[in-house]
Amino acid sequence: MEAKTEIKNIAPGRAKRKIEGRSLWMDAWLRLRKNKSAMFGMTLVIIICLAAIFAPYITRYDPYDQLIWKEGASAKLAPPSAAHWFGTDVYGRDIYTRVVYGARISLQIGFAATGISVIIGVILGSLAGYYGGFIDDIISWLTNVIFAFPFLLFVLALVAYLPPSLPLMYMSIGIISWASFARVARGQVIQVKGMEYVEAATAVGGGDGRIIFKHILPNILAPIIVQATLEVGSIIMLESSLSFLGFGVQPPKPAWGYMINEGRQFFLSGQWWWSVFPGIAIMALVLGFNLFGDGLRDALDPRLKQ
Amino acid sequence: MLNYIIRRLIGAIPVVLGVIAVVFILTTIVPGDPARIMVGQRGDPATIEKIRHEMGLDKPLAVQFVDFMKNALTFNLGKSYRNNMTVVQALLIRLPVTIKLAFASMVVAIIVGVPLGIISAVKQYSWFDYGAMFFAILGISAPVFWVALLSVVLFCVILGWIPGTGTGNGEWIYYVLPSVVLGLRPGALIARLTRSSMLEIIRQDFIRTARAKGLAEKVVIMKHALRNALIPVVTIIGIETAGLLSGVVVTEYIFSLPGIGRLSVEALVNRDFPVIRGVVLFMAFLFVLANLIVDLSYPFFDPRIKYD
Numbered sequence: 001m002e003a004k005t006e007i008k009n010i011a012p013g014r015a016k017r018k019i020e021g022r023s024l025w026m027d028a029w030l031r032l033r034k035n036k037s038a039m040f041g042m043t044l045v046i047i048i049c050l051a052a053i054f055a056p057y058i059t060r061y062d063p064y065d066q067l068i069w070k071e072g073a074s075a076k077l078a079p080p081s082a083a084h085w086f087g088t089d090v091y092g093r094d095i096y097t098r099v100v101y102g103a104r105i106s107l108q109i110g111f112a113a114t115g116i117s118v119i120i121g122v123i124l125g126s127l128a129g130y131y132g133g134f135i136d137d138i139i140s141w142l143t144n145v146i147f148a149f150p151f152l153l154f155v156l157a158l159v160a161y162l163p164p165s166l167p168l169m170y171m172s173i174g175i176i177s178w179a180s181f182a183r184v185a186r187g188q189v190i191q192v193k194g195m196e197y198v199e200a201a202t203a204v205g206g207g208d209g210r211i212i213f214k215h216i217l218p219n220i221l222a223p224i225i226v227q228a229t230l231e232v233g234s235i236i237m238l239e240s241s242l243s244f245l246g247f248g249v250q251p252p253k254p255a256w257g258y259m260i261n262e263g264r265q266f267f268l269s270g271q272w273w274w275s276v277f278p279g280i281a282i283m284a285l286v287l288g289f290n291l292f293g294d295g296l297r298d299a300l301d302p303r304l305k306q
Numbered sequence: 307m308l309n310y311i312i313r314r315l316i317g318a319i320p321v322v323l324g325v326i327a328v329v330f331i332l333t334t335i336v337p338g339d340p341a342r343i344m345v346g347q348r349g350d351p352a353t354i355e356k357i358r359h360e361m362g363l364d365k366p367l368a369v370q371f372v373d374f375m376k377n378a379l380t381f382n383l384g385k386s387y388r389n390n391m392t393v394v395q396a397l398l399i400r401l402p403v404t405i406k407l408a409f410a411s412m413v414v415a416i417i418v419g420v421p422l423g424i425i426s427a428v429k430q431y432s433w434f435d436y437g438a439m440f441f442a443i444l445g446i447s448a449p450v451f452w453v454a455l456l457s458v459v460l461f462c463v464i465l466g467w468i469p470g471t472g473t474g475n476g477e478w479i480y481y482v483l484p485s486v487v488l489g490l491r492p493g494a495l496i497a498r499l500t501r502s503s504m505l506e507i508i509r510q511d512f513i514r515t516a517r518a519k520g521l522a523e524k525v526v527i528m529k530h531a532l533r534n535a536l537i538p539v540v541t542i543i544g545i546e547t548a549g550l551l552s553g554v555v556v557t558e559y560i561f562s563l564p565g566i567g568r569l570s571v572e573a574l575v576n577r578d579f580p581v582i583r584g585v586v587l588f589m590a591f592l593f594v595l596a597n598l599i600v601d602l603s604y605p606f607f608d609p610r611i612k613y614d
Contacts, residue, residue, distance in 0.1 A: 141320055141321070141324060142324070144321045144324075145321055145324030145325055145328060146328075147593075148321055148324075148325050148590040148593050148594055149325065149328070149586065149589070149590050149593075150551040150552045150555075150586070150589040150590070150593065151549075151552050152552035152553075152555055152556075153551075153552060153555060153570055153585065153586055153589060154332075154586065156555070156570070156571075156574055157332055157333075157574065157582055157586060158332065160574045161336040161577075233447070237447075237449055240449050240451075241449065241450070241451060241555075241556055244449075244451050244556065245555070245556065245559065245571060247574070257449070257451070260449075260451065260452055260455065264455060267455060267459055268458070268459060268463055272459070275452070275455060276456075279448075279449060279452035279455075279456075282448075282449050282452065283444070283447050283448045283449065283452070286446075286447040286448075286449075287443065287444065287447035290443055290446060290447050291443065294443075
């Protein structure tokens with residue numbers, strides 16, 4: 001930091017471009033910034049995150065407020081209007097408000113469950129890759145077993161009988177979806193393990209824990225970040241399927257999937273707004289994570305792009 | 307070849323055993339006494355005790371586990387709590403619908419995905435490429451059940467092209483919409499993968515050679531490039547089978563198709579544990595099998611891969 005300011009003072013502007021080093025991450029960011037679809041995805045995600053955080057400030061109603069008791073029958077299944085941008089549902093609840101609050105549920109589950117699966121997956125995968133042998137056999141076997149399950153059904157079978165609570169839900173999704181991270185981490189660790197800098201760290205007497213966490217993990221972070229970004233999207237999709245089938249997040253909480261299911265029969269008779277808007281919200285958020293994740297992959301692994 | 311098949315089958319055994327163990331743990335830790343569920347709320351303690359004994363629920367967990375393992379390996383999955391059918395019977399009745407649906411949607415996915423991927427790669431950065439890839443990422447990002455719902459409204463209610471949901475008298479028209487909807491996601495994945503795999507291949511020397519010796523572009527792309535590009539696509543088809551089996555659950559639910567996916571939702575709602583166990587086991591076995599078939603099909607696409 002100091003060196004940089006000094007150079008600036010001596011020859012402002014001119015020398016800066018030549019001397020200033022760029023980290024790998026900075027390089028990746030510069031590449032990412034040029035990728036329009038990735039930036040579009042990132043914008044989508046950021047907008048929806050901000051909407052979730054500031055939900056009370058950008059909505060005029062309470063997500064649980066049944067307006068039919070206040071405004072009468074006109075508030076029941078009202079089509080989109082200036083007062084109700086996305087219309088209202090059969091109880092007179094404002095759908096725009098519920099969609100905005102629903103983002104909180106989806107994002108919370110998406111991030112928390114991904115976090116849990118990254119932690120489990122990376123630890124197990126690194127252990128398998130680093131130690132090899134028997135430990136690798138056991139962990140790889142476990143990974144293959146988890147992979148063999150139809151994911152949705154597996155989670156359904158678990159979530160269906162647990163008491164309805166968000167933490168339990170993201171824990172159960174997390175302990176089932178770590179397998180892909182374990183695979184990525186294991187492969188990466190095996191690749192990196194043979195590098196000279198790991199050898200050097202071993203030579204100066206670094207312990208296994210230190211080598212794994214200080215030397216190996218930082219160097220395998222990129223593919224894991226990419227995988228995690230895409231995983232948030234697919235977990236949000238999974239959660240919406242669960243709540244669509246009536247499992248997981250319980251009403252009256254405004255889960256997007258459940259709203260689509262509630263509005264289903266009205267959709268068939270022409271009141272489309274109850275089911276359509278939450279679906280667009282799911283698609284926008286998942287699309288955001290997918291575009292951003294794809295962009296990250298291209299940015300962090302320039303070999304692919306060339 | 308035969309040797310390889312046998313080796314692979316033996317290799318699958320630990321996975322199958324693991325799957326059985328996980329299913330057992332899963333259904334044992336779930337709260338709720340199966341005997342009570344079977345009898346209903348009014349059952350007296352003596353009857354419940356009797357049923358617990360009949361079902362082996364009064365034995366130690368370890369013994370239950372060994373019994374379960376034995377039974378699962380001999381396809382003796384017990385009886386449904388709801389009706390007197392055995393789980394295997396219940397599965398077999400529902401199986402044809404799911405097989406038809408899964409097979410048809412994989413066909414849709416391949417027929418749509420592979421050509422889109424090829425054309426996008428050949429015309430990289432063209433409008434076609436951008437358009438196809440845009441739809442592909444939408445196809446991956448849109449929830450299956452929502453697309454299903456939209457398509458029912460559009461094609462059954464508004465346009466009236468398709469008579470409705472359900473299976474009618476088993477006419478094929480009832481499978482068209484569900485297969486297209488379910489095939490959307492694997493189709494999109496296949497298109498993206500075919501494109502990137504083709505792009506990698508058409509930059510290689512042997513393609514330049516093929517062009518240099520004056521082969522028609524069509525032959526270069528369809529014979530030389532495509533065959534090499536298809537290997538990762540075949541792999542993803544194997545992996546996506548699992549995704550398809552998950553998609554079957556919501557698709558059958560929306561289209562009222564009496565297949566295994568619908569059976570699993572009904573069983574979950576009814577707490578019909580033997581059926582849940584059966585469905586999960588069955589789908590896991592199917593997945594292992596699908597991947598075995600995919601592995602065995604590699605030499606067909608790339609003769610350099612040989613199994614001895």
